Amino acid sequence: MPRSLSVATVRSGFSTVVGRLSAVIAARSSVDLRALAAFRIGLGTLLIADLLRRSRSLTAFYTDAGVLPRRALFADYSGVYSLHALSGEPWAVASLFAVAGAVALALAVGYRTRLATVVSWLLLLSLQVRNPMVLNAGDALLAMLLFWGAFLPLGARWSVDAIRRAGNENPGDDVEDEQSSETGPSAGGPREAAVATAASLGVLLQMLVMYVTNGVHKLEGDLWMGGEAVAYVMQADQFTYLLGDHVAAFPALLRAATYVWVALLFASPLLIVLTGFPRAAVASLFVGTHLGMAVTMRIDLFPVISVVGFVPFYQTPVWDAAERAVDRFGPTAAIDRWRERLESAGRTVASLAASLPRPTQKDRLGGLADGVRAGAERGRPLFSAVIPALFVALIVLSSAQSVGYGEVPDPGEEVLEAVEMDQHWQMFAPEPVRTTRWFAAPGVLENGSERDVLHDGAVSMDRPPDVDATYPSSRWRKYLSNVYSGDNENHRSYLAHYLCAEWNRTHATDVETVTVYQLYERTDPHNGSVVAANEFELIEYDCSGEFVQNE
Template sequence: MRRLLPALQNPFELDLRALALLRIGTGAVVLTDLIIRSTDLVAHYTNLGVLPLHVLYQYGWNPYVFSLHTSSGLWQVQALLFALAALTAAALVLGYKTRWATAISWLLLISLQNRNPLIVQGGDDLLRMLLFWGFFLPWGRVYSLDSRKQAAPGSYRYFSMVTVAYVVQLALVYWCTALLKNSPEWSQDGTAIYYALSLDQILMPLGRLLYPQAELLRGLTFLTYYTELLLPFLLFLPFRTTWWRLLFVGVLYAFHLGISLTLFVGLFYLINMASVLGLLPAQVLYKLAAWLHPRWAQLAARTHTWRRSWVTWLPVRINVHVQWYPGSRRLLRAGREAAVGALLVYICWWNLDTLPQFRWKMTEPMRWFGYMFRVDQRWGMFAPAVFKDDGWFILDGTTTAGQHLDLNREGQPVEATKPASVVALFKNDRWRKYSENYLFVANSYMRPYYCNYLLRIWHENPAHPPLRQLEVVYMKEVTLPNYRVAPPVREVLCTCAPAPRP
């Protein structure tokens, strides 16, 4: 029995240096996400944008969630919250006050996501879960400014209930993704990748090159499905753990790089690549440490000098020192392990509840915790089937002189022909996701606000001719089997006009 227990522990034992890389990668992705989101600060997060606060509260608000970003519809308040989030994300990368930086980054991230659920995608669920589990992980123990005040750990090996939760969470992402893909096009017909690459709204250049290869796409469909379904089992093998983890990380890196080169998925691939850094084995980390250590020491020295220069002017410095007795420390650790174990059971149940095959459904009164702390998750990427409805937007503005201009193409004359690159019409993946949600009938409430937002920003430029009407038109193009496409159908989703001047 004593020999069996260490073997069962092997799949869940992580390296402190790998956890530090997980922290750095997660913080870097949060920073990148903030930079991209900040380019649409007014459009996506203020009352002058596409989702004013009163509309959010009326149509898209969950009473169990909270958001600091809903405290005001002014861009100045949003900019302040963005700046605070960027500072805490930078502190997370550097490992300064790591536990606090993790908690505040998580709090501000879910606050930001709750402010505009119309632009949230699957990768956002994983990003907030990395921060959630990161609060319990010792990912600031090494490669951090905090670690400069501590002795080097006697061993880099670390095992606890939270490492179990981290590994299980990664497995759930891919298992649930595969199990939710229950349409024949994934497991029988092999046509799912064909339909995915038929979506011009997300098609990248490499995907365009692969698209004519029907047999290759069929093989890639089965490869994708069975990779997601079977690969996570490698994480739980109790022998030769190093090699199985290297295989898992290597396959997923190739998998997500391939997705990013063929489909426009925003930060989805970077989030997934950062999420597996905590699995890196010691053999890889020893080589990485030899390259990283001198560079980290140089950066830490510079950061320490900078930190001393700005901390001195703070009016108050608070230092709290708590002395823990051995019995209290053991009790606290046992309580933490029990809490993490209960959280893991809850999250596993939530994931199983998303599967149509699962019978023991979670009752609605039990969901408040998941919504409040945003551990709710659903990994339904291209599931149960790939969308067949494709197309492109025409923002048909009619000038006072009767001309028709396409605001989606910088005011050029309206053309009914498909653009050479539909994906190029989107500023970033957040706008692509918003446009996808714009099509759903259930979201029809959002259409006039987008239309009026477009009119307002158009008229802010005095060089633009005034418009008397704007139509948001969708050229719907349904993908058929065997490289056939239905003729595009013009659908007017919304019509609006400028408010009359007094």
């Protein structure tokens, strides 16, 4: 008779299997602390750049004098929770922009990093909720990357926090301990190089699900599978600029670009399957394509946000090799000087913090602060492990649901909606943009003359020489595109009302009526011939009438 297996043998075999599986998962979810530091700097810089770009249309998009006053926002969108909607005055919104910029700067330099990350995320969500009509995929991705950053030790390296921690005798009293939220042998303590947690896996999967779901959506489009998609995008003049205005003359290059991009989308699982230098090679291919987008298409910050999102994919061997290369070939003297300056600044901040008056034990209301701290310590595993693991499952389910391969339970849907993390990634899918679109808004003035009140110029319905230049920014293009959408009829009135008020505020002769048109032209990318052209009247608006005028 065969000898039965002992309980100890079964337990040992099971432990071996679990150990090997854990090692495999840890190797693929590992993120280098230097990568997290670069990721943090990138996020902070992106937030500042985003605020600066939005500030150019601060009044138009985020105040009561703009295209979506709060009375319209609250009427059209249920459950709006936004600090930016507490006041409709430009000075109040500008103040929130300034606060968000200061917090983003703290994030970039790594000062009170976790707090700065969470506050930046909340302020970004508040800003996005204030006007959903101007949002794009880059906005969603930036918010999601910040969310995952809140669970990661972004300030462990290259930060003011790290310098303060190194120079403080009792870090638990004075310095936010970026490592304290990571537990386990793979957590990456102060002497380790990387972290491997549910949160590090989450930030990697966040990028992966975006490409996989977008690739599945593109499968439904004939132009992507046929190699013609990029050629059609490049003849949509409202998107192209810089090199994009010239590459249409190279159809073979555009066809190759289409196939390469589709192939990368379906090769994106290699970003998780591979590790080390092979993973870095695949990530670099994606980075290169996004940089190509950045110099050919005006799609706001999306390409740069995507590049920053790939930084965590460069693992420890890559960073070690980069450090060796810098030590051997780089400007080490300059780097040493900058390191000394940063360390000096960190010591200055630490000394200033230490010089502040601190309450004694008697002043702490009978140990209330100690109790709060103890409660926070007990809740740390929930924050650092359970919540990220939950959201890893939710984003995978949400991405599967978006392409028809799964379903998120109703409670999960509510959670994802609350934090704006629904996984919908249909950029240029299933079919790409195939038409050039522009807008005109002829207005009849009090003296009987006619002017385009949108562009403050003569009225012309002809295609402009450079359609992209007719939009003040990519956000204005996104906004006007959404206004054209059939389910946004109220916003056509809001736009016309804004055009009337803005013209009358800035011109001596008032405008009496405004008619907003969306015009388009479709060309054959193979020979440049026009195959379709038309105009569509969005609204005719009486500037002296009621706020909303729907026909």
